[in-house]
Amino acid sequence: MAVMSSAVTNPHQFLQAQNRWHWIEVAFWLATLLPFVLTPSYLSLASQIAITALFALSLDLILGYAGIVSLGHAAFFGFGAYTAGLISKWGWGEPLSGLLIAAFSAAVLGYLMSFIIARFRHLTLIMMTLGLGLLLFEVANKASWLTGGADGLQGVHMWPLLGMFRFDLYGYTAYTYALIVLFLLFLLSRRLTNSPFGLALRGIRENLTRMRAIGATSRSHIRTVYTISAAIAGVAGGLLTQTTETVSLGVVDFQRSADVLVILVLGGAGRLYGGLIGAIIFMVARDQFSGINPQYWYFPIGVLLIAVVMFLPNGILGGLARLVASWRSRSQ
Amino acid sequence: MSTPVLSTRGLDKNFGSLVVAKDIEIALPKGVRYALIGPNGAGKTTLINLITGMLQPDVGQIFLGDEEITRLGPEQRVRRGLVRTFQINTLFPNLTALEAVTLAVCERRGDAKTWWRPITAYGEVLDEAYSILTSLLLAPVCNRPTRELAYGQQRLLEIALALATRPKVLLLDEPAAGVPRDESSELFAAITSLSQDITVLFIEHDMNIVFKLASRIIVMVGGRILVEGTPAEIAADPRVREVYLGGAHHG
Amino acid sequence: MITSLLGILFDGFAYGMLLFLLSVGLSVTLGMMNFVNLAHCSLAMVGGYIAVTLMNRAGWPFFATLPMAFLGAAAVSIVLERLLYRPLYRATDLDQSLLTIGIVFVSIATAAYIYGTAQLPVQLPDYLRGSYQVFGRNFGVYRLFLIGFSLVISIVLVSTLEYTRFGAQVRAAVDNQRMARGLGIDVNGVFAITFALGGGLAGLGGALAIDIVGLDPSFAFAYLVYVLIVVSVGGLGSIGGTFVAAMLLGISDSAGKYYFPQVGAFLIYLVMIAILMWRPAGLFGKR
């Protein structure tokens, strides 16, 4: 804190410094390449972590930045997943265009739902998102002629990426693809959160009454960010479909909505890297714990969550930031 | 006489059987400093809430210039120049002062919808926000999160946020509430130095300040306007004395 | 026609009462103390397992297990409150959710470890089984019992919170902690007892629910959604609201399944969304 407030006379410099890439960020993204070299047999897991991280990032835009808690975000993930799957099933297996269509359709759904969402706050908002998510689950189950119902959608086959790279058993293509998409959408989100719009979102999170008192168009902001978030979630769902060539009701179920919320809060909501770190820690922990004991892995995961809340409030990144700050102020 | 900048006609508001506003008629000309006084529970904050649209009146109309704004939402009224501050700090705790004022400027200019350009690309917005903060002596702390500012600085930030919207009419709800008297001079200096294009209505309990700042005074009691006049008229009015002296035991 | 409607109302009402017992504790702790306790159904599960264990292994009569289910779940909530919840009363909703989901995970794994993953059978005493036949309709004895029991519980609960000294202390502590402390109220103690009460009621609900819905480790999650629906539709902190919401949802669920089985799964969510669109704070919510 002391560093920040040290007599910055020019406001431009200060904000520019905030927007600049920190060396830790560069290191983080370089580290995402390590699985190719160090753990090539974990690439399938790595690609699913990247997809989950993207999904968590989409939730972070509405929850971490605009303060909209959602327990039904799987609706968009699932909508994108089914869209991507159906396009492929109907004979168009080209991944990139499929992903765009998945994003677009999830965005349309998100835009429509945003008119309901923007009207509510607090528990009512949570229950609305939950209710709409569960409704979509039931629709997907009922419409088994379209979605394959509980058996899952059959007949999803992707063409090679860019006409060259097949989706292989080891997950090289899957991870490369998921990682690039994650990185691009991360750049987009980073740009968004550093924009005037991003500032307005934080304003909505911090104080909606004050937003009205400065004449802000909060509801239209909420609709915009909800739509963008839905589109990104749809991309994540589409990626899952394309890299695994399967779609099931699991993509829209309550568990997925709850998991992504846990992942984001675990990592630290309101920080772009929160969802990414949360996804890595949660999924690696689950993979390792369930490898050790497939039956009772819930136990150590539960203890992990409890410990994070007790010792690192505001998620792992939030807690670390506080520790670093207090360490800095002590060392000065 | 030209059209008043802000006027109301016959505003009524009840909460159940409790009358909080009854037949409120005001007309504020451009540039005038109005004080709104009255004992606790007189309905002063309610009136501000009604005017700014945080509450809807049961009956009556509100005009900003010639335009009726009775049915507009609070944010629409703000964009037309009708702006308020809050008696209890209503700020963005985790935004820096500069970010908060920048946000208000962006909203005014319609830039807040832009999500593809970084905020650093808006040089003139930052300059404007910074100059508002400078004028309110907040520049040295502008990069601190709001929650870390001193209480008096937060009160100033309330005004800074309102100014960033370029108000025509500014409603200040006890701007110095909670600020020790010897520290409130900065605040009132700021209010005094506001542009004469801005019409100001402020709620204040300290009569010394009221009489020093206001060019006209409205006295409210029990949800009604008791009397309106110049400071001298109000000081001489026996009904006001009755309310403030005789009514002391109500307080 | 009329008798079938009557039967449906009866079944739905009884199911609603079950939802009421499971939810009312959460409504109190979430509404009055602002603590997001997603582990509420874990407490119900504790009550359920206590009842089953005492009946199947120790041979206790069903009725004797109910107070134990209440006390056991209450004891667990006191421990949780002391160790984990109290430091987090001022934390964000999200931290509270994350903590309590962690507790749910731990409880599921623990239950699976102790009792296995199979569902546990429950046998009620004969006098609670079967049904009375009236107008050619069958009215289940256990459902009748559930309705009566829940009515008694809600009356006791409402009168405790509205008319006793303890109730006044709870409301004072919730409204303004500092002032309550100033008045010499042991706020920590009051909160602990309120939590214990909420948890105990959940345990009781769990014990009573297993005959109708069964019991296995996934119980802690399976009912969470329903309980949240009841609480939000009823309005936070309102016992009467929770009662009405539970009844409404129970009856509309039953009626929907009987008259329109093809939309059975949608109905409860649609009802919730419709009610919240109409009254965002719930039927009896103040905020």
Add this chain to the structure above:
Amino acid sequence: MKRILAGLGAIAMFAMPSAYAQQSVKVGVVMSYSGQFADTGTQIGNGIKLYMKEHGDTVAGKKIELIPRDNGGIAPDVAKRLSQEVIVRDGADILAGFDLTPNALAAADVSAQAKKFMVNMNAATSVITTKSPYMVRTSFTVWQLNESLGTWAYKSGLRKVYTLVSDFGPGHDGEAAFQKGFKDAGGEIVGSARYPVANQDFAPFLQRAKDANPDGIYIWVPGGTQPAAIGKAIAERGIDPTKTKILGQGELTFEDSLKGMGDAGLGIITAFHYDYNHQSAKNKAFVTAYNAEFKRNPDMFSVGGYDGMHAIYEALKKTNGNADGEALINAVKGMKWESPRGPMSIDPETRDVVQTVYIRRVEKVGGALVNVEFDKVENVKDPWKARMPK
């Protein structure tokens, strides 16, 4: 190797660590050990463990190593990933487990791609075995049981039946299979309903069924906590199973469900391929050993796992320890053996299970409720695949 990446071939040297694992055969066991279907995984796992305990962990000179992985419920993406991982990371030669249809379908892709032998120990939708030429099934198919039950129901004298099924894939299959068997024989379906997958209170559905006045009510339920709830609701509705016959697939009268139902369950008729009460010397020994090991009775999941391991062991014996997918699947085609469930075999054409379907009635034997077999249909193949155009 057609689908294995062309461009990144150089990196592929990391793959297939099984090259050095010649002294052992690794079996990746992918199923749900946690979540809603945790008990399924537990019981399949128990069946596997018991078989290995009885027959040793070495066959044809190879040590059998299990690699268990938790699927955590309906999650084909996870099933697919885990299957890929046990092959590429852990070097598994055989895929086994698979409790749920979507998961099995997703893993089938992996089996087909990697040419790995796959033993489906539970998932019961007919189509699954067509998805990989290296897959064998040791459980049952929904069509196999329920079409037989439909035909049998008409033969036993029922004419008007109401069907009530869980509203998801297997439930729809059960409904279709029973209705086909029953209607082809000449019966009439007087009404039908599908209840939500997570349904808890069954009173309204059973009331509706009762109000249709059928001779029998057919119920398809996927196990879990629902059967006991259904049994209790049947009794509470005043439906007498001795007058209005209650029919269903065996999950309806699982051991735990019967304990929960109590005497309400008496008289329910189910079609199934296995019960711990099946009367044979082989089964008696199996049940005793199982109880000694796990302190509970085996069920259809256990026997799916047990017979699945049998298929793996016998196939490895035939191939002399060669764990190649092609070799193993050829070894297992047409294999016949005496299982705790009775005689069973693997259809050489479809690689699906051929077995006896038992018709059982719930009776009280020695104070406990059990399923007593009183009729059976022998050598039943999966009728759905038999009708499929070749």
